Amino acid sequence: MTVMADLAALQAVDSELDRLRRAVGELQGRIADDTALRELRAVRAATAASLQQQQLAQRRYEGESASERLEIQRREQRLSGPAIHDMHSYQATQSEIEQHTGKLRDLEDSLVAAMEDVELTTQQLQEMDAKIAAAAAERAQQVAAWQQELRSLQAEGAQQQELRARRLAPLTPGALATYTRLRQQKGGRAVATLHGNICGVCRVAVPPTTVAKARPGNGFIPCDNCGRLLYVAH
Numbered sequence: 001m002t003v004m005a006d007l008a009a010l011q012a013v014d015s016e017l018d019r020l021r022r023a024v025g026e027l028q029g030r031i032a033d034d035t036a037l038r039e040l041r042a043v044r045a046a047t048a049a050s051l052q053q054q055q056l057a058q059r060r061y062e063g064e065s066a067s068e069r070l071e072i073q074r075r076e077q078r079l080s081g082p083a084i085h086d087m088h089s090y091q092a093t094q095s096e097i098e099q100h101t102g103k104l105r106d107l108e109d110s111l112v113a114a115m116e117d118v119e120l121t122t123q124q125l126q127e128m129d130a131k132i133a134a135a136a137a138e139r140a141q142q143v144a145a146w147q148q149e150l151r152s153l154q155a156e157g158a159q160q161q162e163l164r165a166r167r168l169a170p171l172t173p174g175a176l177a178t179y180t181r182l183r184q185q186k187g188g189r190a191v192a193t194l195h196g197n198i199c200g201v202c203r204v205a206v207p208p209t210t211v212a213k214a215r216p217g218n219g220f221i222p223c224d225n226c227g228r229l230l231y232v233a234h
């Protein structure tokens with residue numbers, strides 16, 4: 001094989017390794033990214049916090065209603081007891097009972113509203129839990145599949161590395177250094193295969209004299225346009 005054929009074969013392996021590395025990186029990103037699930041859990045946490053507030057409000061209204069009921073009861077007992085001895089104190093007590101009854105009615109309205117809130121939010125939480133459980137199960141399944149895909153990509157990468165070592169064997173350090181430098185400068189492609197007189201990478205026509213020089217494949221003849229080493233496949 002000529003040095004250009006050896007470099008073209010090395011580049012084929014290196015391009016495949018680049019592709020595998022990108023695929024591995026992309027998979028690892030997907031495996032690590034649990035944003036959707038974390039967002040669902042954050043919404044659930046906020047909903048659980050408002051449920052706690054609603055339950056506190058419900059208990060407060062229950063407590064306040066109970067004490068209003070006690071106030072009313074106490075005055076009703078007073079009405080039938082010896083403390084009421086004239087019309088004035090009877091009417092005063094009656095009016096107090098009406099005031100407390102009004103307050104109790106308002107408190108009971110608030111209590112009913114709070115209970116409705118608690119019921120609704122409890123139901124929302126249950127729905128969220130089901131949604132989160134389904135999303136977590138689905139993601140666990142996806143992650144397992146991605147990890148399997150990752151393992152096969154890594155195995156493929158190891159095979160390509162072995163192949164690369166074989167491709168390196170015939171190359172001199174100088175040829176390898178030129179290839180490596182060009183590959184870094186030219187977006188991963190140091191070698192361009194000629195198709196007729198067209199550079200296989202930049203697609204520009206190469207002059208016949210350059211094609212003639214590149215044909216033996218033993219020297220480094222760069223493309224006049226992109227500077228990649230021209231390779232003529234025989």
Ligand SMILES: [Zn+2]
Nearest residue numbers: 199202223226
């Ligand atoms: Zn070119």
